[in-house]
Amino acid sequence: MKSKATSFDIAYQAGVSQSTVSRALRDSPLVNQETRDKVKAIARELNYKVDKNASNLRQQQSRTLALLLFEDPTTDDSLINPFFLSMLGSITRASAQAGYDLLVSFQNMSDDWHADFEDTNKADGIILLGYGDFDDYRDKLTQLEEQQTHFVRWGAIDENHPGVSIGCDNFQGGFDITQHLIDLRRKQFAFIGGADSHAPEFLARYQGYCKALEENGKAGDSVCQISAISTEESGYSAASDLIKSGDKVDAIVCASDLIAIGVMQAFKDSGVEVPDEVSIVGYDNIPASRFTNPPLTTVAQNTILAGELLVKSLLELISNEEVEPQLMPVEIVVRKSSVIM
Amino acid sequence: MKSKATSFDIAYQAGVSQSTVSRALRDSPLVNQETRDKVKAIARELNYKVDKNASNLRQQQSRTLALLLFEDPTTDDSLINPFFLSMLGSITRASAQAGYDLLVSFQNMSDDWHADFEDTNKADGIILLGYGDFDDYRDKLTQLEEQQTHFVRWGAIDENHPGVSIGCDNFQGGFDITQHLIDLRRKQFAFIGGADSHAPEFLARYQGYCKALEENGKAGDSVCQISAISTEESGYSAASDLIKSGDKVDAIVCASDLIAIGVMQAFKDSGVEVPDEVSIVGYDNIPASRFTNPPLTTVAQNTILAGELLVKSLLELISNEEVEPQLMPVEIVVRKSSVIM
């Protein structure tokens, strides 16, 4: 009584075979309209639901996507980079709309993502968000590709990177935000954030930064760059080094908002006024960027579109369609951390 | 060749029966040590992974938990209340550690959570985070209970609420933070946030607030309360009303950080200094609360412990153990929005 109804229970009550029940519930055109209605009515009445495990086993699929997050060295408890957190909602939503369930896990929970998700039939494909060092990560991507795993990742787009990437135009973002500072008549620039193969997104932002300086005759001397990973602490310490060095700067482009928040704090702690003495800008438009003091000028990436595109591309990959990497545009969000009133 | 190995492939190579392979891989004591090692070696070599669907179907379970988030009216794109977002990491982590997968979805994606998760065998249990109006939500909880669904929720603890709740001591939090303001010699108090059955957490915080005022001989006149839902906009508009009313207040307890951020903005826009003229405090200790100007004094809930406890309790429920609701302690985080320097 209390135990779950199966398709046989419905078949019995409807006076048809179990095969017919299965067909009717899946809206097969093979089934007579009348039979179909009857079966559906009984199914509803018995509160019948197709058993996912049985259905998936039979069809050799899972109708589930896996979202693998990178465990970030964040200051709060979430362990997830706030930028990725804002993407989570749209990925969840897009998966659900496509009729797929979404499994969420951390990348470091497993060594072999393919084995743990696709081989076990837990997921039909994988979405990757974030990573530590790209040079290490690349090997994992190559491995996934060799195993013919269906996966998409958010990040820099480069023909040499394994797999399909969806990402924003980091070069353009770096260029635009630097141009914004140049338009404000800032003279002495610095870039804070790693600018090498370990972090290709940051590198592209840096290259956009350099290009903007170059186009404005500011190459050479003022192309100052200090490495930092994407945390407030790292930004704080990089900025402290810069301040100690005595180099005069009046414009700082940070590779991420988290870095910028740390950098801003370091300058304030040294008694330097932001933006009066130095303009500071970030990248990502994380929720906290609106609340910093002063509010942070930054580069926004469309996280809603990003989530939708990641899911859409992955589903295409799963249906063996050809999928192109996608480069999305960025948008400058001007707030008070850059503009002198 | 390229197709996935099954237990039969291993059986063939190991020269044993498929049953023995299954037993060996599950570390059954029935299997000879030698046989077990051989089977495991071959499994590793063939990159064999147990098919989840088959295994789950057979065992009539899913080893999966469902996390149902409430789609909040947030200002950013995530659609998820930042407080719950910080819990996501620890829930993900705790599930993985218990050997369970975590399915994430929005509550409004479905009308019948039981049917959509437990009846389909997609999940063995459900974790609920957030809701809109508690009076509506309560019916859903009652329904879940009637269907004997395994579920736990984060929220107010009340014997009359259906199901098992894990939550922080909202009454104590409201009391402590109000006492903090009293200790600062504030005189005229207001509480901003709904204080009725629609939002039991807010109500408990309000009751703690009232109790603290009462104990300090401040009951009666100063027990001012203005309703607001947990968004910056709602806080802003409630504070604007308060300001317009001309009532003098020098201490405002907000039911959440989001409300407090809006309230603070409204006062600043009216030229009132925070905290010099009015102390403003929030509740939740969301990431952005550290960055507001001035940084927000608030009540912190231990999100890591909360996530772990939710998962632990749900697993106990699944194994049909008796589970008690859990009330966790809170901690006041004093920042500059309350304290005059």
Place this chain on the structure above:
DNA sequence: CTGAAAGCGCTTACAG
């Protein structure tokens, strides 16, 4: 349009 039957890949009671 419908039914009987096979089979997806496991786990486990049963028999030895």
Place this chain on the structure above:
DNA sequence: CTGAAAGCGCTTACAG
């Protein structure tokens, strides 16, 4: 300690 067999609840080719 091991194997043959049943069965979890579906979907779908096959036959009519």
